[in-house]
Amino acid sequence: MSASQNLIKSSHLVSQGAEAASRLSFPCLQKYQCPKVYKAHLTPDSPPLLLKYRFQKQYRHPSLDVNLTRSRIAGEARALLKCLRSGVNVPGIRMVDATEGVLGIEWIEGQSVRKLLPGESEGDDEGEGEVGEEPTDEEKLDALKEYGVSIDQLMSLIGTEIAKMHLADVIHGDLTTSNMILRRPSSSSIPDIPTQTQLFLIDFGLSYTSSLIEDKAVDLYVLERAFSSTHPDSSLMFTGVLAAYQKKMGEKRWGVVKARLDDVRLRGRKRSMVG
Amino acid sequence: MQSFVFDHIPNNNIAYFALYSPVQNPAELKRRIIEAAKIEGEEGDKERDAVNFAFIDASLITSKLHLETAIYQAILAESQGSLRTKTVHSEILFALNPTNNITEAIRRYGVSDSTKSLLIAHITDKSKSSSAIEEKLNKVVDGTMVSFKELDAITDWDRIKKYYKLEKESKEKGAIQSQRSFIDNVVVSSVAMKTVMQ
Ligand SMILES: Nc1ncnc2c1ncn2[C@@H]1O[C@H](COP(=O)(O)OP(=O)(O)O)[C@@H](O)[C@H]1O
Ligand SMILES: [Mg+2]
Numbered sequence: 001m002s003a004s005q006n007l008i009k010s011s012h013l014v015s016q017g018a019e020a021a022s023r024l025s026f027p028c029l030q031k032y033q034c035p036k037v038y039k040a041h042l043t044p045d046s047p048p049l050l051l052k053y054r055f056q057k058q059y060r061h062p063s064l065d066v067n068l069t070r071s072r073i074a075g076e077a078r079a080l081l082k083c084l085r086s087g088v089n090v091p092g093i094r095m096v097d098a099t100e101g102v103l104g105i106e107w108i109e110g111q112s113v114r115k116l117l118p119g120e121s122e123g124d125d126e127g128e129g130e131v132g133e134e135p136t137d138e139e140k141l142d143a144l145k146e147y148g149v150s151i152d153q154l155m156s157l158i159g160t161e162i163a164k165m166h167l168a169d170v171i172h173g174d175l176t177t178s179n180m181i182l183r184r185p186s187s188s189s190i191p192d193i194p195t196q197t198q199l200f201l202i203d204f205g206l207s208y209t210s211s212l213i214e215d216k217a218v219d220l221y222v223l224e225r226a227f228s229s230t231h232p233d234s235s236l237m238f239t240g241v242l243a244a245y246q247k248k249m250g251e252k253r254w255g256v257v258k259a260r261l262d263d264v265r266l267r268g269r270k271r272s273m274v275g
Numbered sequence: 276m277q278s279f280v281f282d283h284i285p286n287n288n289i290a291y292f293a294l295y296s297p298v299q300n301p302a303e304l305k306r307r308i309i310e311a312a313k314i315e316g317e318e319g320d321k322e323r324d325a326v327n328f329a330f331i332d333a334s335l336i337t338s339k340l341h342l343e344t345a346i347y348q349a350i351l352a353e354s355q356g357s358l359r360t361k362t363v364h365s366e367i368l369f370a371l372n373p374t375n376n377i378t379e380a381i382r383r384y385g386v387s388d389s390t391k392s393l394l395i396a397h398i399t400d401k402s403k404s405s406s407a408i409e410e411k412l413n414k415v416v417d418g419t420m421v422s423f424k425e426l427d428a429i430t431d432w433d434r435i436k437k438y439y440k441l442e443k444e445s446k447e448k449g450a451i452q453s454q455r456s457f458i459d460n461v462v463v464s465s466v467a468m469k470t471v472m473q
Contacts, residue, residue, distance in 0.1 A: 093463075
């Protein structure tokens with residue numbers, strides 16, 4: 001058996017398949033190659049990794065499949081590196097085995113934002129197949145307190161990080177509250193520096209590089225829709241996200257993105273009236 | 276001497292490594308490595324075995340994770356029959372360099388006449404003990420083996436910033452520890468994803 005297959009065998013399954021929001025917005029893309037994710041260690045003393053494994057589908061031509069897997073992993077890794085270099089909080093890359101379809105990234109100790117905000121419970125057919133139970137709204141707010149940030153501050157962290165990513169011309173392509181992790185303050189790797197709670201963007205499987213206003217506006221719109229479908233009564237929260245985004249982008253850049261976002265919203269509304 | 280043990284790798288699953296600082300005979304080491312590749316017959320095999328290590332300029336290594344990542348990608352390439360260089364040891368140097376130029380990788384990351392500190396690695400399987408490796412190593416290296424912790428004072432952050440074009444970006448990180456942790460993360464990530472870089 002190959003090295004990466006053995007590595008996966010020795011690790012723990014974290015979740016399986018894609019989450020609800022992205023499956024709804026990108027049904028065709030998600031059907032092909034949903035990754036499985038595992039927590040692993042390269043050596044017993046190494047820091048933990050998150051392995052994303054895109055298993056090969058049998059029905060497609062094998063060599064074509066390897067190339068598709070390879071280019072998806074390459075795309076995700078390149079977007080992560082571009083973000084890292086630009087100072088966006090994303091997991092570092094720790095190992096790549098494109099032949100076997102495995103991407104290993106830095107394990108971020110914390111909690112997904114989706115699980116820290118009030119919202120629908122899982123368990124229906126839109127569940128993301130994660131191991132473990134969904135906490136109640138009250139438990140979520142208690143958990144958020146442990147991180148020492150309020151909901152407002154959390155929204156501000158989100159808006160700032162997305163703006164940093166857009167300033168680097170990276171479009172996420174699947175912004176949802178599941179694809180953001182609030183990192184526990186104690187788990188930073190720098191020993192001498194008092195660490196604050198930080199927000200990390202994850203899951204760059206659908207990301208791409210673009211400087212187009214349209215792409216940035218659509219990125220924000222996807223998140224707005226994700227907020228309203230996963231977290232009821234969240235429109236004020238999303239306003240907080242945009243306020244921080246505006247601040248980080250600067251007035252001039254924000255002006256054009258804002259105008260385009262209004263446009264995208266209008267198109268979205270028209271489409272839902274027709275369909 | 277320390278080691279990384281990759282239990283899930285079918286063969287060659289242990290990497291011994293040691294930090295030597297200072298090193299007294301870098302020029303001789305370099306000459307021996309070059310000569311060993313040319314000598315023919317049994318004598319050549321013996322000499323190649325004597326220098327069968329990855330000799331890495333320690334001043335270009337940012338952390339233990341950096342070394343581990345380069346070693347891991349080299350072992351992975353070997354296990355898949357996709358080495359870009361002649362041996363798993365030269366592959367480590369290749370993995371460390373941001374470009375695909377093998378000569379440049381060896382010139383930058385290998386031993387040169389002016390090398391002061393060396394990180395030396397040997398990849399093998401569990402049947403070989405660390406004392407056997409250490410004995411072999413002490414025959415070729417004239418220098419002092421020190422604790423890996425000493426690397427902190429050896430790393431040449433300015434040169435690494437230059438190779439990875441991170442001068443401007445790292446300045447924005449403020450405190451020196453934040454800068455170093457930022458550079459380390461970018462460097463480790465670049466090594467890890469080198470096979471899908473282009
Ligand atoms: N770096 C990471 N550290 C810790 N957990 C992670 C990390 N990356 C992803 N996860 C967890 O795994 C889940 C799935 O990963 P993700 O990259 O979003 O893949 P996908 O949504 O395509 O299945 C995330 O929702 C998160 O809970
Ligand atoms: Mg996801």
